[in-house]
Amino acid sequence: MKEMNGFFNQLLRIDLSNEKWTVEPIPDPILQSYLGGKGLGSYLLLQDNPPRVDPLSPQNHLIFTLGPLADTPFYGSSRFAVFTKSPQTGIYSESYSGGKITPSLSRTGYDAILVKGKAKHPIFLEISDEEVLFHSAAHLWGKDTFEAEQAILKTVRREDAGALVIGPAGENLVKFAVIEIERWRSLGRAGIGAVMGAKKLKGMVFHGKRRREVADLITLKQLSKEFKERVKNSEIVHIYKKYGTPMLVSIMNTIGAFPTQYWSKGTLEGWEGISAESLMERCEVTSLACPHCFMACGKVSRVKEGRHQGLQIMGPEYETIYAFGGLCMVKSIEEIIYLNDLCDRLGMDTITAGNLAAFAIEASLRGKIKDKLEYGDVDAIAGLLKKIAYRRGVGRILSEGVRHAASVWGMEKEAIHVKGLEPAGFDPRVLKGMGLAYATSDRGACHLRATFYKSELSGQIDPEQIKGKARLFIDYEDKMTLFDALILCRFYRDLITWNDLEKILQAACGFVFKKRDLKTIASKIIQLARDFNRQEGVTKKDDRLPRRFFREVLQETGKTIQPEEMDLMLKEYYQLREWV
Numbered sequence: 001m002k003e004m005n006g007f008f009n010q011l012l013r014i015d016l017s018n019e020k021w022t023v024e025p026i027p028d029p030i031l032q033s034y035l036g037g038k039g040l041g042s043y044l045l046l047q048d049n050p051p052r053v054d055p056l057s058p059q060n061h062l063i064f065t066l067g068p069l070a071d072t073p074f075y076g077s078s079r080f081a082v083f084t085k086s087p088q089t090g091i092y093s094e095s096y097s098g099g100k101i102t103p104s105l106s107r108t109g110y111d112a113i114l115v116k117g118k119a120k121h122p123i124f125l126e127i128s129d130e131e132v133l134f135h136s137a138a139h140l141w142g143k144d145t146f147e148a149e150q151a152i153l154k155t156v157r158r159e160d161a162g163a164l165v166i167g168p169a170g171e172n173l174v175k176f177a178v179i180e181i182e183r184w185r186s187l188g189r190a191g192i193g194a195v196m197g198a199k200k201l202k203g204m205v206f207h208g209k210r211r212r213e214v215a216d217l218i219t220l221k222q223l224s225k226e227f228k229e230r231v232k233n234s235e236i237v238h239i240y241k242k243y244g245t246p247m248l249v250s251i252m253n254t255i256g257a258f259p260t261q262y263w264s265k266g267t268l269e270g271w272e273g274i275s276a277e278s279l280m281e282r283c284e285v286t287s288l289a290c291p292h293c294f295m296a297c298g299k300v301s302r303v304k305e306g307r308h309q310g311l312q313i314m315g316p317e318y319e320t321i322y323a324f325g326g327l328c329m330v331k332s333i334e335e336i337i338y339l340n341d342l343c344d345r346l347g348m349d350t351i352t353a354g355n356l357a358a359f360a361i362e363a364s365l366r367g368k369i370k371d372k373l374e375y376g377d378v379d380a381i382a383g384l385l386k387k388i389a390y391r392r393g394v395g396r397i398l399s400e401g402v403r404h405a406a407s408v409w410g411m412e413k414e415a416i417h418v419k420g421l422e423p424a425g426f427d428p429r430v431l432k433g434m435g436l437a438y439a440t441s442d443r444g445a446c447h448l449r450a451t452f453y454k455s456e457l458s459g460q461i462d463p464e465q466i467k468g469k470a471r472l473f474i475d476y477e478d479k480m481t482l483f484d485a486l487i488l489c490r491f492y493r494d495l496i497t498w499n500d501l502e503k504i505l506q507a508a509c510g511f512v513f514k515k516r517d518l519k520t521i522a523s524k525i526i527q528l529a530r531d532f533n534r535q536e537g538v539t540k541k542d543d544r545l546p547r548r549f550f551r552e553v554l555q556e557t558g559k560t561i562q563p564e565e566m567d568l569m570l571k572e573y574y575q576l577r578e579w580v
Contacts, residue, residue, distance in 0.1 A: 006068030006509035017117030067487035089420035101162030109210030129208030165203035167347025184314035215510035246276035257430035322425030323354020418445035
């Protein structure tokens with residue numbers, strides 16, 4: 001079968017139960033309709049997953065996809081995706097990561113890898129352009145992510161290999177366990193790591209020599225060169241390269257939208273101690289870029305002094321700082337790095353972990369649990385994270401997620417989540433467009449589906465504006481969906497224009513699409529995810545914010561969001577999407 005430009009036209013199916021694998025072609029119309037990445041992953045998830053399947057059962061599929069730009073010269077393209085039904089939310093789950101693993105994954109020669117079944121004993125997979133090998137991982141079960149990844153790469157002994165692994169949290173089926181790559185890169189929010197754990201799949205390693213054919217490599221290289229020249233000196237590139245995402249700490253505290261003390265405040269007193277400037281001052285910080293990237297937003301930070309002297313991580317990212325620094329009121333950047341490192345080794349999502357730690361502190365203060373927890377108590381929070389990862393004591397309840405913990409402790413009115421997933425560090429009582437984002441996101445309260453906080457923070461649209469906001473939101477949501485189909489890095493969102501996307505797709509795939517065509521593709525991909533969720537029982541009634549956002553005003557500013565404001569934004573959104 002002839003390969004379509006930009007694609008291998010190959011799907012690898014792996015059956016862990018029988019240790020078998022098959023390769024089949026992907027029909028051209030599917031790739032033309034949905035592209036790769038999110039489009040292909042959503043299509044396969046909806047097609048192959050049995051309706052209402054238990055997320056931790058062998059029948060739940062784990063799907064890895066690439067976009068048509070993977071392992072090509074265009075900037076921001078070194079990314080891959082993973083899809084499954086979430087153990088945390090029970091609905092659609094997607095996650096993306098960058099790094100050196102992407103070329104290794106791409107050179108296996110597959111556009112998608114679909115894993116089903118359950119191994120009889122712990123294994124790791126070695127996937128190349130020639131075969132799939134099933135290796136015992138019994139000696140790795142129980143090891144943290146750093147040890148496991150190193151051991152797998154040492155076993156394979158190939159310089160061109162890239163690996164991904166789970167930690168103890170995934171093994172113990174913690175419902176927000178993640179996958180770790182290159183020690184510090186995490187993906188799999190909403191429990192994709194637990195799906196691997198349920199399948200007894202400790203890790204996967206990739207290598208190969210296949211290279212995807214693009215329609216016009218000379219033009220793609222020229223577009224890449226021209227793009228870099230156009231944007232390399234922009235303020236966006238400069239600030240990401242200098243500070244990375246921690247720059248948001250000062251911005252969000254200044255406008256009073258930094259979630260603090262488990263969502264009761266919008267500013268943390270003493271936030272300066274966890275800001276980007278504090279990180280630069282108190283740690284040795286070096287920038288790190290993915291392949292084919294000049295943004296270099298990654299920050300490898302080494303603690304200079306104190307009880308964590310010498311501790312090194314990549315990060316902490318803004319979301320980790322908000323979750324532990326704001327919600328849990330930990331006011332030391334070094335201590336946040338310590339908690340970040342612990343989550344990475346255990347293989348747990350820091351956003352959910354920080355939210356749950358703060359929720360447990362609230363439960364303790366209200367006398368709902370016997371454990372004595374207080375805001376800012378780092379060692380108690382660290383102990384709680386370990387209890388969660390190993391399902392011990394109160395950690396057994398928390399390991400099931402905030403929705404479960406709230407029901408056990410009678411705290412449903414206090415719990416902050418949408419469809420079982422906690423929001424990111426942007427309070428919708430200030431950034432009201434983020435309320436629409438959280439309510440409508442296909443994986444729960446997610447900030448990345450449209451990254452609309454950027455529009456409201458930059459002044460592109462007034463955060464207080466309600467009427468007409470959905471139209472701009474949809475434009476961003478469509479564009480970011482295209483980014484996830486190609487797959488491109490979010491941080492290039494304001495640098496890569498719709499016109500750029502048209503040219504890139506023509507050079508890579510030979511597709512001649514205009515903006516309206518691209519928006520149609522994006523809408524179809526969004527519809528796939530919505531159809532999956534509807535199959536799992538989600539209705540429009542589930543597109544709502546936690547009641548506390550309507551009932552409680554932020555203490556410092558008095559800001560809130562009204563039910564009628566949300567209703568209007570949702571009504572406009574549904575009308576524009578032509579959803580009944």
